Amino acid sequence: MSAVAWTATGSLAAWLWLLLGQGFFWRTDVRLPPREEPDVWPSVGVVVPARDEAAVLAESLPSLLAQDYPGRADVFLVDDGSSDGTGELARTLAERHGGLPLTVGSPGEPPAGWTGKLWAVRHGIGLARARDPEYLLLTDADIAHEPDSLRRLVAAARGGGGKGYDLVSQMARLRVESPWERLVVPAFVYFFAQLYPFRWIARKGARTAAAAGGCVLLRTDAAERARIPDTIRQAVIDDVALARAVKGSGGHIWLGLADGVDSVRPYPRLADLWRMVSRSAYAQLRHNVPLLVGTVAGLAVVYLVPPVALIAGLATGSRAAAVAGGLAWLVMTATYLPMLRYYRQPLTLAPLLPGTAFLYLLMTVDSAVQHYRGRGAAWKGRTYTRPDPTAPEPSPEQP
Template sequence: MSLLTWTAAASLVAWLWLLMGQGLFWRTDIRLPPGGEPGSWPSVAILVPARDEAAVLPLSLPTLLAQDYPGRAEIFLVDDGSADGTGDLALRIAQARPDGLPLSVHRPGDPEPGWTGKLWALRHGMSVARDCTDAEFLLLTDADIAHDPDSLRSLVSAALGARLDLVSQMARLRADSGWERLIVPAFVYFFAQLYPFGRVNRPASRTAAAAGGCVLLRAETALRARIPERIRGAVIDDVTLARAVKREAGGRIWLGLADKVTSVRPYERLPQLWQMVARSAYAQLGHNPLVLAGTLAGLALVYLAPPVTALAGSPVGAAAWAVMALTYVPMLRYYRQPPWRALALPATAALYLLMTFDSAVRHHRGRGAAWKGRTYA
């Protein structure tokens, strides 16, 4: 057998294993578990960490204010050192909707050493919420996330019905521009490949993950797991949070795709999407050069070798490419994209390979995970 055939065969074996052995990661039908109508709805504190979010707040914050929730709910927006008037804008938006949920704005100041800005903001917001309310649940939601009117109700109902300590939904990201359509569905696809939702949701599995844009967390579980102090320096805070809840506190967690939660943040140009991926990709690999080398080699074998060998005349390579495309079609349908775009997944994977390598270069140049004027080593 030639090197071409061996390479194509290795790719096909890898894809057959991914198809059946990686927790059926390609499934997109995992939605909130069924809940019920409790006799008394628990109180909820909605925590919104926000840094320079004036551009998206007019689209997202009104959806939180308009939540149709039968119990008590209150919004705590934590202005994390914004320079664009985020906090004042939030107050004006709330004042324009006097019938909405109550909202207050808090400013904790710069984070202490060892804390990321978002987790420092959440620490302050959770402290204020404990002092001001008897909230049984905390909804941690990013400033760019918009919610349908019954989103909070559905989340709490699912948590009560399935006795969950953490419920997280992967918000439907914007996929309007050409670059967004090329890169965004693959972002969620790759995330699910790393953390298959079915495994995350099994209590006996050690796989743990969450989507930071929308996390409903029991307040008592947060205290038991020492959140956020335990994870104060985490750059990939959502996955680290889920691990602390599941592995350290023994909590039950759930993660799935959202129908009622969407991101309004635009990523119209490639540099914006590149930054989104590159700022945390190397952290995901533990800043380990050997893991980086293995990851890049694996990406090349799994995603680049099938089209290269297929175009060189290998039917085995063509079969590997076909299996790859078939696993991507459900995610494209979820993002309302035509199935033929699945054939372009190798090109998208090549971009992710370059983004991952760039993430490592940034780290070794001392720029680490940069986000809105802050850099974490």
């Protein structure tokens, strides 16, 4: 057999493994666990870090304030140095819509060794703890919640198969309206699930740990045990780092796809989506060049080789290359269909997954290039480079 045929056969073998041996990552039926509403509802502190979010806050914050929750719940929006009037708008929305009580705070600029978001989260948790909540809901400023969202999250956390969960996270349904969003966004969630199979995350003995930062319900004592957010203060991919810290300290965690939790942030252009992915892709690879090379090679073999082998095989008369490439592409396409259904997108997009994977490959390489140019993970006027292991521990008296 030719080199192309052998490579295509390797790709087919990889896809058969992914189909059956990677936690059935491609299925979209991992939703909130079975739950039974408690007799007494625990108190919850809702922490919302926000930096220059005036454009989306009018769609998201009222949904939090309108939560139909039987217990006590307080919302703490932390204005992280916004220049667009985010804090003032939050107060106006609370006065206009009513609902859950809202506190708006501001921690000032983050000290060295902290990302802005986690510094804001720390301040918000400090405000919430003054009310002694049993749970903390960490949610982003662009996330809209259905009225029963908090109620369902708490009930699921209290149930947890009879044992309860220390962390329950839902991956918010991202916006898919523009052509680029339809092409890139479902694939983003598909790739994430491939890296962190949801079924493995809930296993206590498994090493796999991840969360989705837009919606994380966290038991307060579990946060204290894992020293959240202090232990992850430099993390750019803070949701995965948070889940690892909680699970590493003995916590039981769960992550699944959301119903009734939606991102309202638009990414209408390819450039917007490119920045979203590239700002953290190289951090995901721990700023490691060999890992970057291996990832690029893996993406090429798994996603790009199948269509190339099929076309090359048909063009050269290599039946082995065409058959192996075609079967690998078919398995790839089949595993992507459930995610497209979840996002209510045309199934005809499924065969285009190799092209989307190529875009992600380029975004990953660009992320590394930006890092070595000194731009790191840039977000809303701040740039984060490789975490500094010598950064000082935060003092206990800080809020």
